[in-house]
Amino acid sequence: RLAKTKMPQRARQAADRELGRLRRMSPNSAEYTVSRTYLEWLLDVPWEVSTKDVLNLRKAQRILDEDHYDLEKVKDRVLEFLAVRKLTEGPRGPILCFAGPPGVGKTSLGQSIARAMGRKFVRMSLGGVRDEAEIRGHRRTYIGALPGRIVQGLKTAGSNNPVFMLDEVDKLGADFRGDPSAALLEVLDPEQNHSFEDHYLDVPLDLSRVLFIATANMLETIPRPLLDRMELIRIAGYTLDQKLAIAKKYLIPRTLKNNGLTRRNVVFQDGTIQRIALDYTREVGLRNLERELSSVARKVARKVAEGHRGREVIEPESLEAYLGPSKFTNEVALRTASPGVATGMAWTELGGDILFIEATSMPGKGNLKLTGQLGQVMVESAQAAFSYLHANCKRLRIAEGLFQKHDFHIHVPSGAVPKDGPSAGVTMATALYSLMTGRPVRHDLAMTGEITLRGQVLQIGGLKEKVLAAKLAGVTHILIPKRNQKDLVEISETVREGLTFEFAENLEDVIRAAVDGRIKRPSAQSKSRGGVKAKSTRAKIARRGSRRG
Template identity: 60%
Template sequence: MNPTTKEIHIPEELPLLPVRDVVIFPYMILPLFVGREKSIAAVDAALARDRLIFLTTQKELAEEEPGPEDIYTVGTVAMIMRMFKLPDGRVKILVQGLAKGRLTQLTSQSPFLTAQVERIVEHRGGELSLETEALMRTVREQLSQLAEMDRALSPEALVIVENVEDPGSLADLVASNIGLRVGESQGLIEISDPLERLHRVKDILAKELELAVVQDRIQSQAKEEMGKSQREYFLREQLRAIQAELGESDARAEDVAELRQKLDAAKLPEEAKGEAEKQLRRLETMHPEAAEYSMLRTYMDWLVDLPWSRSTRDNLDIGKARKVLDEDHYNLEKVKERILEFLAVRKLKKEMKGPILCFVGPPGVGKTSLGKSVARALGRKFVRISLGGVRDEAEIRGHRRTYVGALPGRIIQGLKQAGTNNPVFMLDELDKVGADFRGDPSAALLELLDPEQNHAFSDHYISLPFDLSKVLFIATANIMDPVPSALKDRLEVIRLAGYTSEEKLSIAKRYLIPRQLDANGLKTADVRFSENAVMKLITEYTAEAGLRNLERELGSICRKVARRFAEGKRHSVLVTESTVASFLGAARYLPEEERRENEIGVATGLAWTEVGGEILYVEVNTMKGKGSLTLTGQLGDVMKESAQAALSYARAHATELGIDPNLFEERDVHVHVPAGAIPKDGPSAGVTMATALISALSGRRVSKDVAMTGEITLRGKVLPIGGLKEKALAAVRAHIETIVIPRRNEKDLEEIPKALRKKVRFILARTMDEVLQVALEEKT
């Protein structure tokens, strides 16, 4: 202890420094950080005088401007031993407690707190009594026990404690070193009787010792638990070894044995088998409760469940396959021929690469159901996945195993679902694949849909090459424009055009009506449809290339009949042309109004849409003006350019066409395509626009029975177009008997059914002159 402190004179008025979260006892030496302006001013004042300052603890830690009621009255008079100014404006001081003091009055609060302090003098007796010595020894022993339990007590403090002979000083020294809460420390400093304070310290130490014992017991239990789990692991390993010696096995060994058995049955290729064996050995040495165990177990399940070598035997009976295809689908000869060719080659050559077919056509023509029919004809499993809206490459290739919840891509999942490595795999809606920040799924399809590469398709999750060369891939799309060219190059495109009214009638009688009768709980005798009624449904209640809406309307009639039966009106119903409206209401689609007479400046064109063909009227009027050209009808850029080309052709050949050359400078030309709310584009209306334009300028009428299609050049040549079958169907629906087409489309006439060719006369034209010879009447 420092005996000189007794000789220090403490003035009655001292600067006051409120401290937070700590109680300073006499003889304590500790650093303090001072940041408040008033506190820094108090420190400066103390340093300017005798370096003495009164330290007292504030009651609320967060109080920034403590008043008399916010600080404890009992504190410690301390000496500032050193002072450092920090770069952030704060001050660090090193203080030593000298003596206890009591705040009697706060004399000033500005610029810093000043207080009148009364020194607390403790009674110090002479020789220590036996009771006091015993109490001091008990406290020292308690403190030693606490230090042995890894408490934060320095060895220097223990040495000082052993040498302190004063009970009050011992109590203060112990209290300042055992990390008490502010409330407990303040309670101790306010006890003026040394023996009472030492008794209180003894009680606090006893409580701290109990807490330390409980804490040590909890820690030892935790260590025991860890040791127990390690011991259990070693015991399990020993048990496994003993069971192996006895010919027995545990659950994990059974698990691994089952996997090994499946692995042998799966007949993996060499590379895949080597990797599977390696992962299985890892699984054997891994604890079942390890985080990686379940992930590896799932991976092994996928490996052994994939059909590496399981195949179905193809039905190579060509006649039987043809019968199955005819049963399921009407017409579609080109598709059926391609499937039968595949079977024929398969019969002659066992090992062959599966073709990559792509059915392209309007909605409802039977692309998806055709895939099922192909699988049934071949005797193969059928798997279908929809690519519509897929934007993540991982949907195709899968996720890597390192991700939580990783799974293989849809291709591998589909093969597992099929259970064979040679199913018919349908990729529906290929043209609806999208791309975003997660990658481009169509790029992942490049390897999949390439017969030269897919014998070693790599899925990110499986991470092993899988042979897809035996799979018969069939993709479907409505249009091929959105499909990337690299992917398009890998596909064998088979186009499915729409059906004629007669074909729809046959399909309705053979497939749709029986299916809807069965779906609605009716028998063939309950409701019958006349041919005229079905034909009315086709022409006036649906406007489509496919059959979905037709089947929907047939189903609607069947449901209404079923309701009648359910209400007790059970008698056979015959649906005729005249009774269709009573079931479905007024006709929804009226056919395009037919031209009643030959007109000047109106020509009939043919257009292709995603849902089939349409007829297109082009109207041209001339009026007095300065030779300007006006185009209306929501035409696209290509169509506008076709109109410009038609006008240029007419001007260049005005004399030959019987047109007064002065008209081009004296008359304005207005070209309009009705149905102005519908956007239109494409070059195939070029000849139609030229015919209507020449008709209006020359005064020659255009035949109402002639429709035309073809692109025009400035030289008057007629270039080929696409969608000929759809356009021919549109002409038949509009009762047009003659179609003028480009001569270079002659090859496409083979794709048009014979029944359709009998209804329409096709005129092949190489130049605009040949078109005009057919389309325009002679001037009277």
Template identity: 55%
Template sequence: MAKNRRTIPLLPLRGILVFPYMIIHLDVGREKSISALEEAMVHDRLIMLATQRDAQDDKPEAEDIFSIGTVAEVKQLLKLPGGTIRVLVEGLHRAEIIEYTEQEPFYQVEIDEFDEEDVKTPEVEALTRTVVHQFEQWVKLSKKIPPETLVSVVVVEEPGRLADLIASHLSLKIEDKQALLDAIGVAERLERLCEILGREMEILELEKKINVRVRKQMEKTQKEYYLREQLKAIQKELGDKDDRTAEVDEYRQRLTEKEFPEDVTEKINKEIERLEKMPPMVAESAVIRTYLDWLLSLPWLDRTEDRLDISLAEQTLDNDHYGLEKVKERILEYLSVRKLTETMKGPILCLVGPPGVGKTSLARSIARSMERKFVRISLGGVRDEAEIRGHRRTYVGALPGRILQGIRTAGSQNPVFLLDEIDKMSADFRGDPSAALLEVLDPEQNNTFSDHYIELPFDLSKVLWVVTANVMHNIPRPLLDRMEVISIAGYTEEEKIEIAKRYLVPKQIRDHGLTEKQIVFSEGTLQKVIRDYTREAGVRNLERNIANLCRKSARKIVQNDRSAIKITAQNLHTFLGAPKYRHSQVETSHQVGVATGMAWTEVGGDILGTEVSIMKGKGKLTLTGQLGEVMRESAQAGFSYIRSRAEELGIDPEFYEKNDIHIHLPEGAIPKDGPSAGITMATAVASALTGIPIRSDLSMTGEITLRGRVLPVGGIKEKVLAAHRAGIKRIILPKENKRDMDDIPGNIKRSLEFYLVEHMDEVLEKALVRE
């Protein structure tokens, strides 16, 4: 291939490439480029055209410009406003830049020009025919150039020129065009062109397929729309509106009115299509309608904004409930964290406590303080798993479970949801509902709760769950493990009086149509009602008695035309009758063989007298007072400890062979059980055998071991409150129960003297009154 070396000006091109035999207009604006053009016009009108590697580069260096370019002749030059020059150039032949001889005021380069070789080999002929055929196919598919241009191209006989002409008509990337320009040899150039045309053809075929598919879909949609509109028009003319069409339109309208997750939208559309194609009289259409109503009415993405004003929430909780500090503190902690982060999952609070302490009303108060929706379901007596997870749609009358029913009632994805009486659930052959609740109350999996009826995952992680129970031991362990237990022990006498003054009395006066001037409670009346007419941990019976007083007062006011009724501790019995309860009172003097224990019941604490009698006999131990198995075992353990320490206590070591011992706990009609009376019974036995009296103003609780160790027990707060109410001044507690003393109100703690013990010897030392 012949080469011709010469030095000519260089014009760098941006985003464009000129092939030989190509005539094109160029707009030139850069100073260097204008200077290069002027130099070319002064001499032989020849200029080197080479493309920049980066079109954005305004001041390219030598390495930023491709080395292979085209020598072109400037045919025409026109100056435009703004200093730009429009120039018409014609590509002549390829050239390679050997060296940049000058860089200022324009690029002057030394080049090698390449003459086009005339090659007529069979390989070149075959490549030429292939290229022409591919180009014809490309023109037909792309329709980007007119057929006349195709005719003018394919008549060219020189293979090299033909390749350059075809390349100039293709819309290719600069890199692909440069690769064709770099191919000096005709055969190599044709091969590269074949490869590029083949790739372009594949892309065009794919575009064609996509266009056909889109057109078909559009035609189908337009056809359906057209036919549907025609059908509506016909029905309108006949005055016969199709209920099915109206119903389907209504479902589609409801779908557009609310936002749904993608999978839910897809499911709803699928069910609407099924309903649309189904004959009206088919029974399954009613099932689909009910299913669609449920899917459209559930709050998939609807939620309320939390009120994150901590002080306002605290004020709301305090206004609604007196005391209950631990629960209030936990809710305020949750709100504080929510203020700092949006990703916090809703807690699962389990409020455990006796009836009437305000567990259910507290959940309602939590919802009010956070400005959330509130929903409550009672689990008492539920024994079917489908109550929680729903029935399959194949069953007649199937519905979602009570969880999703509650969510729909709330109309929000993040309500305060109360599961009441969770300890009253049971199980039968239809499944275990407590096991189904595991998915509901597990923070790690309740974001995809699956209901058998809905069959789509629903996010329950935003719900604030509040669970209530009377006793903890009836709650299944796996369920209990997923909840945060907060025990509500019950109210002290002082707290009950405050609750009555602040909430119960004003409420009952209002409900009975009275005013505060018409009925007056004197000081001490409420205390007497609490002590003599109620025995409970909560305030439910107290409220009933206050309502009773209001009713009787209302009758006296109406019947006797009186302006006001005053209720005092002295005339209380005329309204409520004789006192119903007698609180256990302590002995006035020290007694031998009589110890005061403390008991916990579901309605609060009480004191428990323990009596021991020694009689001549053969060592028989008798236990009476309807004692449970655990309490009987505690008595045996205490008795064995006394026998093992007989000499140290000054007791005849053979006492058990000569005497019968009878342990009795009064109020025999009431069942009693538990290990906490162990030290009480042992102390009473020791006192009876030694003849040393026990302090009458002291009560005790604790479990005993055979070696005399004193183990911790539960219900400390309730037991201490009961002892204080009965007039006890000193209390013996196991040392490990020291942590539970924090729950005892400060005023009661200050009025009592506590002895924390680890061994039975310490108990006897404090309890027995030795001369």
């Protein structure tokens, strides 16, 4: 078997050396089993065994479209790799990272890519992995030592060029046994992984032909050196229209098959699917939507099993009989009907979300209180917004006496959920301004942006996820920093359809767009008057000083 197996020179030398030791050992020796196991692993690794890539781009495109709706950016990247593979010999496999909320199809997309390329698929879950030996393997001096899961995955695939999915890479841990993310640095580095050394095999292994795909929900927990080695592709989620198309093409046929039904037994109307997505789920992914569809299908399956004949038509009005009362309602118009409430947009590891920021006042001495389990960055953003309003109360037409005679309180509901980040700064400033002037904020507007002490609105991240969440919540107008205007090209036309975007460079732009009533821009004449007044004031102080002298 050793003579028939193709392997690199160093691996063959190690195998020959181990075979020589094995011949000199007694089968009853404790080392005999260890040596034989090592030799079998050397023979099982697919050193020179590869699968042939499918280089027909049209066929690959068709397979990708059959398995997944939309996700054009990911599909284009796979087709680009196949095009390069067709034109050159042996290009290095790309190292991709799909980042997005749960339920958007990151893991299943890896399986689809493997099928489109004609490669084997291997999945390795990294959630909760804390031992470096899981990646690099154990040294043979340990009892029960085995290779790492990279080598085990190649053995399972039976080829040296599979699609290797590193699932949940953002949930890697670290303890006294080492840091697995540090071990992955060599695996995911195209300049190094052609000679990866597993501690158990102790010979170089070429991983450059492997197509590594990592998945993550959030990027903040991934070490920066590791993230730098991967090509990041964000998957934001799906709009209501996209969910409807996916449900009709993929989810409903699969749900009916899993529950022993056909289209002769049950039909879901389009309005029913849309209502389930809006009133019974609040997500940018599809898992809960499929779960609710399955719940309806099981009730229909029970009727069929009890002898019911005929087709069951699921209408929007009849959903309460299958799923109970609605779990979610549109709160935007209800929450922002009174002054002191503004709608913001937030990013979470589950995707985008909207949040309501409430402000109120009571007799006091100008103090600011913050509640809602806010992080330090969010607290500082609120303080910066409060200080700006106080310092510019005259220009913003806020009664100056409010700050001397009242205390102010900002609360962000869902107090059990921790919140942090600077992008709620403009929302908190708008809620305070609305309270101080008695003007309600537009109910159809959501906003995001970081604010400075000078009132500047700075760029934010996660715009695609935030816009998608706002649209699902029924918002029609979105206010974002002017510096994020260039990022709108990353958002598809289907998401932007029906939305009006406002752009702000400073807080005054935000207030003009968000609050009924306008703040006049300071004219050149008013600026010059302010300058004259300041000069005359300084002159009076100088004269008083000279008199005292």
